[in-house]
Structure formats: structure tokens, C-alpha cells
Amino acid sequence: MLAGVFGLLLSFCAGADAGASEAFSMYNHANSLYAAGEYQAARDRYLEVVAGGMEDAWLFYNLGNAWFKSGELGKAILWYERARRLEPRDPDILHNLRFAKTIKRDRDPEPGHRFYTAMARVLHHPTLDELSAAFSALLLALFLLGLVWLRRGRQMTSGWLAGVIVCSSLLLVNTVVLSARMYHHYTVTEAIVIYPQARARSGPDERQTPVFLVHEGTKVRIDRQQEDWLLIRLPNGLRGWLERRKVEEI
Amino acid sequence: MPLWIVIFLGLTTCLGIPGPVLGLDVDFEAWVDRTRIRQSEPLRLTLSIRSTERVQHMPAPQIDLSEFQVEGPSIRTSTNVSIVNFQQELTYIRELTYTLHPRRTGKILIGPASLELQGQTYQTKALVVDVAASDAPQTMAQDEETDRRSTGLADTLFVRARASRLQAYVGQQISVEYDLCFRTGLQNVGFRQVPSFSGFWMEEVFVAQSLQSRREVIDGVAFDVAPLRQVALFPTRAGIHVIDPLVISCDVPVRPGRRGSPLDGVFDDAFFGRATRTVVVRSDSIHLEVSGLPEKGRPDGFSGAVGSYSMQVESHPAEVTVGDPVSLRVTIEGTGNPDAIVPPAVQVPPEIRRFGPEVQADRHVANGKIGGSRTYEFILIPAVAGEFALDPVQFAYFDPDRGRYRVLTSPPVRLRSHSNGAELADQRSGPPRIGRGIETLGTDIRYIKPDAHRLGGGLRLHARPGFWLAQALLPLGFAGSLLYQRHQQRMQADGAYARRRRARGDAERRLRQARQRLAAGDNVGFHAEVQRAVLAFVGHRLSLAAAGLTQDRCVQVLHERGVSGELSRTLRELLDLCDYARFSGGSATVPEMTQTLDRTKRLIAQLEKVI
Structure with missing residues (x-):
């Protein structure tokens, strides 16, 4: 019964993705092209699936592989990052992303304090869907505990009280993590440099002074947009304007 | 001259008030800073108007400068004071300085310039400038250097060149400094010629943007010394190297036409001597002896770092x-x-x-x-x-x-x-190496994910409004359940509350029975049901016993509760109508009873709002 209610809550909002059944056949065809070593043809097929509006970690991962085998390191890292957002714990995605980053020219910054690194890892461990489902489940559990309380009056058992405390605590933590993740998801725009190298300038104009050089595969944060220029920020705080075509949002 | 005129003229002169021009003595001169230049070099032409009286509106001099591109003029005015026979003489000086860029080479005639002032025309002498091509070898610098020496500036103005060492190895750093040493006022200091430093790798250390001087005693004489330039040189080949002199130009103050005056020392001061002359100053050459690096003991991997x-x-x-x-x-x-x-x-x-x-x-x-x-x-x-x-x-x-x-x-x-x-998994297929683990032949990305029967990973719940709406239903449902439970408990515990909550439903039930009586043509029964419905409604709402509730009592209670007279009157009329129909035996028509029924419903609705 609980599963039914929970399923109802989820199914209330989840609609069937149109075209999913047609997309997987094209995806499988692209896989066969990849297996035959026709990486560029496979890449084009994967891109067709993506153009149909499909979002799938496996699809993004395979597309990253196709880009990698085609010699496009920046694009490969871009699609691995997109895949990781959907499946943050997939070992294949993490391995290939780490491998691609060891080859790229710009080094990633040194990790910060252990506490913050661990916090960031915990925050990004579950997916947004998992956090949302957990939120729904905990809320439902509290609702049912509340119904028990209404039915039995105010003489409740210690088990009921423990259930309320545990569910409330978990719901609080879940809400904080979910809020932080949603804030990051909807407010922070990250991108990957897809040109072999790009000069960031002091202003949104070709005549402005170059301030630093970034190479393909480097992840940047987008702070502002102005026409065809983006104000990017590196993890070490460096900021500069880059042409929009030289990066692609994750 | 009358005394008052003398006093008036004296006052106007001292206070600088323009007065009537009585006898104006004007000295109009022109000069250039050099008479021989290259075509790429600028030339400065100065027109000087010296008058014994202040002229309120000085007209512009006329001069033909069509052979030049002209910048300016910059105008400078000053007042010169001199004492002659214990009397003060004032000279008003107005100088116009033009910067000229020659359009051609050869001898170019400048002027004469003319000036019309109070009906008088003054003229300067014509000047001739010899302009050479830009790349032609010239000796002007030497000439002007000679000029600097002839003017006695050699002891008061020079450029000092110093090297940190005169013997060095190939690649060894040599620091060369150029300082401007002076004991006179200077203006417009600029580089005319810098050494090429051929045979050296040169790194600029310092280039002066303005003169920052310090006091230094050189050969027993105090000089102001301002660093001009410092470079680091790294010789690239062995041998004797000669570093060319550094040449600068600058303006030094002079008084045109007063050379040799005993008061020159006084007028060298910037306050008095505002006229300047451009001179060229050059440093000495530097001779360096550079040795090659020894072959003996040269280690493998030596790349030339010294x-x-x-x-x-x-x-x-x-x-x-x-x-x-x-x-x-x-x-x-x-x-x-x-x-x-x-x-x-x-x-x-x-x-x-x-x-x-x-x-x-x-x-x-x-x-x-x-x-x-x-x-x-x-x-x-x-x-x-x-x-x-x-x-x-x-x-x-x-x-x-x-x-x-x-x-x-x-x-x-x-x-x-x-x-x-992963490596352990690969070990099954790789040849083992004793003591060193598995020999890895290469690294690569992991293979693609396998075929799928469906795609579309995430539900993106967080992006669906329906999801959040569903979450909102849970607390709302709990709140509704809580309110319902409270309602039920009160209905059981509070009789007055229960009667009030039931009053409307009970009245409607009786009115439905009245409608059935109406349909059956039961005139008396209809009015009895209507009367019971109204009285029971009032009794439930006000927690009154229905048994003792009469028409008069009902109206009285409503009056005590502050119900309006109009509503009480309507109630009384309705109850009177019911009494009349029940006990007089009069027969009302169906439309009349239907009207009575509607009137009763409206009355109950109105009473529900006020009691």
C-alpha cells in the first residue's frame, strides 16, 4: 500500500518520455559503428539521439568516448561531465573523465582543505532525482506517522517517537542538501573549453588585453554573458572574457 | 612731467594695470634651436616679443611656414626685471614657440616674421635651416656637443656610463647604468640615440620616465645625479665589445642676447632666465673584454646557463x-x-x-x-x-x-x-612479472556502455511542477485529517455545537418533507412542517428546547439577540401564516405554498447569518 502511494506520488509527476523507444535503436546502431572503429560516424549517430531531446548517462558517456577517439579532448571531457551529472557514481564515467583530465594541458587546481573536499563529495554523491525521491519518501513517512498519531490519540509508543525523530532529521538533512544542489544546478553555469587554446581577455572585445590562456578540456565557471562573449572564472579566481564559441556549457 | 603723472605711471606699472601707451619700445626676434637637422627631426622656432610696456591685446605675428608642418605655437609670457642706474626697468616678454617638421630637404628659408603693433611694423631677420635626408649621416650631434662644450656646460652637464665589470665570460651578466649628472636647470630631457648592444643579449632593467635626482659629489663637485637607464647585458660571443654612447638632448636655460653679461650667473636662475637652448649630451663608450667559457670540465647536459x-x-x-x-x-x-x-x-x-x-x-x-x-x-x-x-x-x-x-x-x-x-582483473590476461606486478602495455579509456532497451535516464523530478504539487498534498492532507478529527470530537462532546452544526441539515430535511406534503395536496401537513422547520432551526442555533419554543418566545429571543426588526417581522408573518393555515382550515393554492416554501428557505438562510 505504501509502495502504491509512493508510486502514485512519483507517477503523478513523471511522464513517459516520447520517442525513447525509437532512440535506443539509433543508440544501438551507433554502438555497432563504434565497435567497428568508425568513431566519427558513431559520434554523429549519438548526436542525432541527443538532438532528439534524449538525456541519458550511457548515451553521454558513449558520446564522450566517440569524441575522445576522434581526437577531440575538450568535447570528450564535456560529455563525460554531462554524463557524470546524471550518474555521479558510475565508475566508467569517473575513470574516463579522470583519464581525459590527465591528458589535458591545463592542470586542475590542487584540492582544498580535506573537510571541504569531503563535503563537496558528499553533496555531489547522490543525483538530484535520488534526493528528490528521498525527500518524497521521507515526507510520506512523516505523513503516515502523523495519521497513526491521529488514529491512536496522544498515547504513542517510543517506537513511533523514534520514527518521527529519525524521519524529521533525515528530512531536514535531505532538504538542506537538495536545496544546495538545486541552487548550484540552477544558478551556477559551468562550461568546458573546446578549442585547442583560447586567450581570455580583459574585456569583451578582440582588442582588449589578453590576460591568460586556457586549453581544451579546462572547466570554467560562467559569471556573465554579453553578446558573443562570456566572462569566465577559473577555480583559482582568474577571470577573463572568452568568445562564446570557444566553450560549451555542461 | 607733472608729479601726478609720474605717480600715476609708477602705480600702474607696479600694479600691472594697463595704462596708455606713450612710447612703446618693442624688440621682435626669431630664432631656431638648430640650423641643421634631419628631415625626420623636429625643429623649434621661437618668436620673441619684448616690450617695455604691457600690451593688452598683442596681435599674432605673421610668418610664412608653408615649407613645414606646424604644431603650436605654445605661448609663454614673462616679465624681466633689471636695475639700471639704481632704477628698475621692466621688460614684458611674450614668446611663441612653434614645432616645425620640414616637408622637404635642402636649405629652407624661414621668415622674416612681421608684427603690426599700434601702427608700427616690426620684422625679424630671415633664418635659413639646412635639412638633410633622414638617413644621411650627420654631424649635428657632434656640432651641438661642441656647442655644449663651447658654452661651458661640459663641467656642469654630462652623462655618466658605468658597467659593473669590464671583463666577463660569455653569458655572464653585466649591468650597465647611465646617469645624467647636472648642475644646471634642465627641461625636456629625451633620448636621442641609444646603443644597439650588438653582441649582447639585453634585458631592460630600468628606464627613467622622469628625472628623479639625488645629490652626489663627483671629483669634489656636487652634482644632481638622475638615473636614466639601466640594462643587463649577457655577452653572446667572446672578444672585445664596444658599447656605443648614449645620447640625450635637453633644454638648458640661457638669456638670448645677454651672453657675457656680468649678471649671467644671476639670470641662470629659472625665475629670471626662462629662455632655453637645446643641447645634446653623450656618454662615453664602454669597452668590454669577453672571454669564452672554458672547454675543460664542461659537464654533459650543460645548456649555457651562466x-x-x-x-x-x-x-x-x-x-x-x-x-x-x-x-x-x-x-x-x-x-x-x-x-x-x-x-x-x-x-x-x-x-x-x-x-x-x-x-x-x-x-x-x-x-x-x-x-x-x-x-x-x-x-x-x-x-x-x-x-x-x-x-x-x-x-x-x-x-x-x-x-x-x-x-x-x-x-x-x-x-x-x-x-x-581494474588492474587485478586485467592480470588474468597479462603475463606475470615476478616481483614487479603485471606488465601493463598501455592505458586507454574504458569501453562504451552496451546496447540498451530503453533510454532516458533521469526523471528530473526536481524540474517537474507536478512533483512539488504532490509533495504539498501530504502536509495539506494531514492538516485536513487533523481538523476533521477535531470536528468529530467536538460534535460528540459539545451538544450545543452539535445542534448548531445540525440545524441547517435538520431544517432542510423538514422542508423536503414539506415539499412532499405539498405534492400530496396536504395543506395542513405542509404548513405544520414549515412551522416545525423554522422553530427547530431557531431552537438548534440558539440551543433552546424545541418543546417550549412558541412563536412569541422565538420572536422575543431573536429580539434579545439583536436580530433586526425586519427579519423578526418576516418570521412572525410566516409563523402566523402557518398557524392560520393549520387551524383555520383555509386552503392555500399550490403557487401560494410554493411561494411560502421559497420564503422559508430565504428566511432560514438569513437567520443562519445572524444567529
């Missing part, structure tokens, strides 16, 4: 999983030409893949010497598990102070890598 260096080698982390990167940073820093530092050789065993190096360069100047650092970062990725000891990193350079080569050697770099799960 100076004093230190090296630091560090790796991080010391232990990694197979396939993870290790950063090996080699930092070489010291005094000398930073560009002579080349990446050191880092030898790694075949089990380790090496990438890089990435280079970070830093350059600095300390005590007038160029120095800097180069940091080379190598990425090492162990392909197998085990312990590795890399060969020491070496860097060779020549120490010119000791005259011999030195080799910096780091301690051995040790790395440790341990296996991961």
Missing part, C-alpha cells in the same frame, strides 16, 4: 593508485639569464608514462641584477604497481665568480603505486 643557481625537486603524492598521476616539479632559480635555463632531463622507467613538462617562468630584478626561476612540472602515471626510484635530476651551469662549472643533483625521486581492481 650565473648562480639552485634547484629544488619535489613529487606529490608519493603513493598513488595505478593510473593516477604524480606531479614532479623541478624548480631552478637564481641570478643569470632566465632564458638560458632549459628543461632538465627526467629519466623514468618504461612502466611510467611521462607527460609535460608544463613551464612556469618568473623573472625578477634584485640589486640591479636580472634573475628568475623556471618551474617544470612533469606528470608521471605509473602503469603498474610497485616501487620506483627515478634517476636524480641534474642541472649544470657555469659559475663565473669561481670560474668553473657546477652540477646540481637532486636526491633520487621515489614513487610507489598500488594496484586497483
Whole structure:
């Protein structure tokens, strides 16, 4: 019964993705092209699936592989990052992303304090869907505990009280993590440099002074947009304007 | 001249008030700063108008300058004071300075300039300037240098050139400084000719943007000394090198037409002598003897670095999983030409893949010497598990102070890598190597994901409004359940509350029965049901016993509760109508009873609002 209610809550909002059944056949065809070593043809097929509006970690991962085998390191890292957002714990995605980053020219910054690194890892461990489902489940559990309380009056058992405390605590933590993740998801725009190298300038104009050089595969944060220029920020705080075509949002 | 006129003229003169021009004495002159120039060089033409009276509106002089591109004029006015026979004489000076760029070569005639002032025409002498082509060899500088010496400026103005050493090795740093030493006022100091420093790698250390002078005693004479330029030179070949002089030009104050006056010393002061003359000053040449680096003892890997260096080698982390990167940073820093530092050789065993190096360069100047650092970062990725000891990193350079080569050697770099799960899985297919783990032949990305029967990973719940609406239903449902339970409990515990809540439903039920009586044509029964419905409604709402509730009592209670007279009157009329129909035996028509029924419903609705 609980599963039914929970399923109802989820199914209330989840609609069937149109075209999913047609997309997987094209995806499988692209896989066969990849297996035959026709990486560029496979890449084009994967891109067709993506153009149909499909979002799938496996699809993004395979597309990253196709880009990698085609010699496009920046694009490969871009699609691995997109895949990781959907499946943050997939070992294949993490391995290939780490491998691609060891080859790229710009080094990633040194990790910060252990506490913050661990916090960031915990925050990004579950997916947004998992956090949302957990939120729904905990809320439902509290609702049912509340119904028990209404039915039995105010003489409740210690088990009921423990259930309320545990569910409330978990719901609080879940809400904080979910809020932080949603804030990051909807407010922070990250991108990957897809040109072999790009000069960031002091202003949104070709005549402005170059301030630093970034190479393909480097992840940047987008702070502002102005026409065809983006104000990017590196993890070490460096900021500069880059042409929009030289990066692609994750 | 009457005394009052003398006083008036004296006052107007002292106070600077323009007065009537009685006898104006005007001296109109023109001069150029040089008479021989190259075509690319600018020429300064000055028109000087000196008058004994202040002229309120001085007209502009007329002069033909069509052979030049003209900038200006810049106008400068001053007042000159002189004492003649114990009497003060004032001279008003107005100078117009033009900057001229000749349009052609050859001799060019300038002027004469003319000035019309109060009906008088004044003229200057014509000037002739000899303009040579830009690339033609010229001796003007020497001429003007001679001019500087002839004017006695050689002891008060010169450029000092100093080298930190006159003998050096190839690649050894030599610092050369140029200072301007002067004991006179200076203006418009600028470089005319800078040495080419051929045979040297040159790094600029300092170039003066403005004169920042200090006092210094040179050969027993105090000078103002202003640094002009400092360079660091690195000889690129052995032999005798001659560094050309540095040539500057500057304006020094002079008084045109007053040369040789006993008061020249007084008028050298900037306050009095505002007229200037451009002179050219050159430093001495510097002769350097450069020796080649010795062949004896030259180590392998020597790349030409000469100076004093230190090296630091560090790796991080010391232990990694197979396939993870290790950063090996080699930092070489010291005094000398930073560009002579080349990446050191880092030898790694075949089990380790090496990438890089990435280079970070830093350059600095300390005590007038160029120095800097180069940091080379190598990425090492162990392909197998085990312990590795890399060969020491070496860097060779020549120490010119000791005259011999030195080799910096780091301690051995040790790395440790341990296996991961993937490597263990691969071990089944690879040939084992005793004591060194599995030999990895290469690394690559992992293979693609397999075929799928459906795609579309995430539900993106957080992006669906329906999801959040569904979550909102749970607390709302709980709140509704809570309210309903409270309602039920009160209905059981509170009789008055229960009667009030039931009053409307009970009245409607009775009115439905009245309608049935109406349909059956039961006139008396209809009115009895209507009367019971109204009285029971009032009784339930006000918690009154229905048995003792009469028409008069009902109206009285409503009056006590503040119900309006109109509503009470309607109630009374309705109840009277019911009594009349029940007990008089009069028969009402169906439309009348229907009207009574509607009237009753409206009355109950109105009463519900007020009681």
C-alpha cells in the first residue's frame, strides 16, 4: 500500500518520455559503428539521439568516448561531465573523465582543505532525482506517522517517537542538501573549453588585453554573458572574457 | 612731467594695470634651436616679443611656414626685471614657440616674421635651416656637443656610463647604468640615440620616465645625479665589445642676447632666465673584454646557463593508485639569464608514462641584477604497481665568480603505486612479472556502455511542477485529517455545537418533507412542517428546547439577540401564516405554498447569518 502511494506520488509527476523507444535503436546502431572503429560516424549517430531531446548517462558517456577517439579532448571531457551529472557514481564515467583530465594541458587546481573536499563529495554523491525521491519518501513517512498519531490519540509508543525523530532529521538533512544542489544546478553555469587554446581577455572585445590562456578540456565557471562573449572564472579566481564559441556549457 | 603723472605711471606699472601707451619700445626676434637637422627631426622656432610696456591685446605675428608642418605655437609670457642706474626697468616678454617638421630637404628659408603693433611694423631677420635626408649621416650631434662644450656646460652637464665589470665570460651578466649628472636647470630631457648592444643579449632593467635626482659629489663637485637607464647585458660571443654612447638632448636655460653679461650667473636662475637652448649630451663608450667559457670540465647536459643557481625537486603524492598521476616539479632559480635555463632531463622507467613538462617562468630584478626561476612540472602515471626510484635530476651551469662549472643533483625521486581492481582483473590476461606486478602495455579509456532497451535516464523530478504539487498534498492532507478529527470530537462532546452544526441539515430535511406534503395536496401537513422547520432551526442555533419554543418566545429571543426588526417581522408573518393555515382550515393554492416554501428557505438562510 505504501509502495502504491509512493508510486502514485512519483507517477503523478513523471511522464513517459516520447520517442525513447525509437532512440535506443539509433543508440544501438551507433554502438555497432563504434565497435567497428568508425568513431566519427558513431559520434554523429549519438548526436542525432541527443538532438532528439534524449538525456541519458550511457548515451553521454558513449558520446564522450566517440569524441575522445576522434581526437577531440575538450568535447570528450564535456560529455563525460554531462554524463557524470546524471550518474555521479558510475565508475566508467569517473575513470574516463579522470583519464581525459590527465591528458589535458591545463592542470586542475590542487584540492582544498580535506573537510571541504569531503563535503563537496558528499553533496555531489547522490543525483538530484535520488534526493528528490528521498525527500518524497521521507515526507510520506512523516505523513503516515502523523495519521497513526491521529488514529491512536496522544498515547504513542517510543517506537513511533523514534520514527518521527529519525524521519524529521533525515528530512531536514535531505532538504538542506537538495536545496544546495538545486541552487548550484540552477544558478551556477559551468562550461568546458573546446578549442585547442583560447586567450581570455580583459574585456569583451578582440582588442582588449589578453590576460591568460586556457586549453581544451579546462572547466570554467560562467559569471556573465554579453553578446558573443562570456566572462569566465577559473577555480583559482582568474577571470577573463572568452568568445562564446570557444566553450560549451555542461 | 607733472608729479601726478609720474605717480600715476609708477602705480600702474607696479600694479600691472594697463595704462596708455606713450612710447612703446618693442624688440621682435626669431630664432631656431638648430640650423641643421634631419628631415625626420623636429625643429623649434621661437618668436620673441619684448616690450617695455604691457600690451593688452598683442596681435599674432605673421610668418610664412608653408615649407613645414606646424604644431603650436605654445605661448609663454614673462616679465624681466633689471636695475639700471639704481632704477628698475621692466621688460614684458611674450614668446611663441612653434614645432616645425620640414616637408622637404635642402636649405629652407624661414621668415622674416612681421608684427603690426599700434601702427608700427616690426620684422625679424630671415633664418635659413639646412635639412638633410633622414638617413644621411650627420654631424649635428657632434656640432651641438661642441656647442655644449663651447658654452661651458661640459663641467656642469654630462652623462655618466658605468658597467659593473669590464671583463666577463660569455653569458655572464653585466649591468650597465647611465646617469645624467647636472648642475644646471634642465627641461625636456629625451633620448636621442641609444646603443644597439650588438653582441649582447639585453634585458631592460630600468628606464627613467622622469628625472628623479639625488645629490652626489663627483671629483669634489656636487652634482644632481638622475638615473636614466639601466640594462643587463649577457655577452653572446667572446672578444672585445664596444658599447656605443648614449645620447640625450635637453633644454638648458640661457638669456638670448645677454651672453657675457656680468649678471649671467644671476639670470641662470629659472625665475629670471626662462629662455632655453637645446643641447645634446653623450656618454662615453664602454669597452668590454669577453672571454669564452672554458672547454675543460664542461659537464654533459650543460645548456649555457651562466650565473648562480639552485634547484629544488619535489613529487606529490608519493603513493598513488595505478593510473593516477604524480606531479614532479623541478624548480631552478637564481641570478643569470632566465632564458638560458632549459628543461632538465627526467629519466623514468618504461612502466611510467611521462607527460609535460608544463613551464612556469618568473623573472625578477634584485640589486640591479636580472634573475628568475623556471618551474617544470612533469606528470608521471605509473602503469603498474610497485616501487620506483627515478634517476636524480641534474642541472649544470657555469659559475663565473669561481670560474668553473657546477652540477646540481637532486636526491633520487621515489614513487610507489598500488594496484586497483581494474588492474587485478586485467592480470588474468597479462603475463606475470615476478616481483614487479603485471606488465601493463598501455592505458586507454574504458569501453562504451552496451546496447540498451530503453533510454532516458533521469526523471528530473526536481524540474517537474507536478512533483512539488504532490509533495504539498501530504502536509495539506494531514492538516485536513487533523481538523476533521477535531470536528468529530467536538460534535460528540459539545451538544450545543452539535445542534448548531445540525440545524441547517435538520431544517432542510423538514422542508423536503414539506415539499412532499405539498405534492400530496396536504395543506395542513405542509404548513405544520414549515412551522416545525423554522422553530427547530431557531431552537438548534440558539440551543433552546424545541418543546417550549412558541412563536412569541422565538420572536422575543431573536429580539434579545439583536436580530433586526425586519427579519423578526418576516418570521412572525410566516409563523402566523402557518398557524392560520393549520387551524383555520383555509386552503392555500399550490403557487401560494410554493411561494411560502421559497420564503422559508430565504428566511432560514438569513437567520443562519445572524444567529
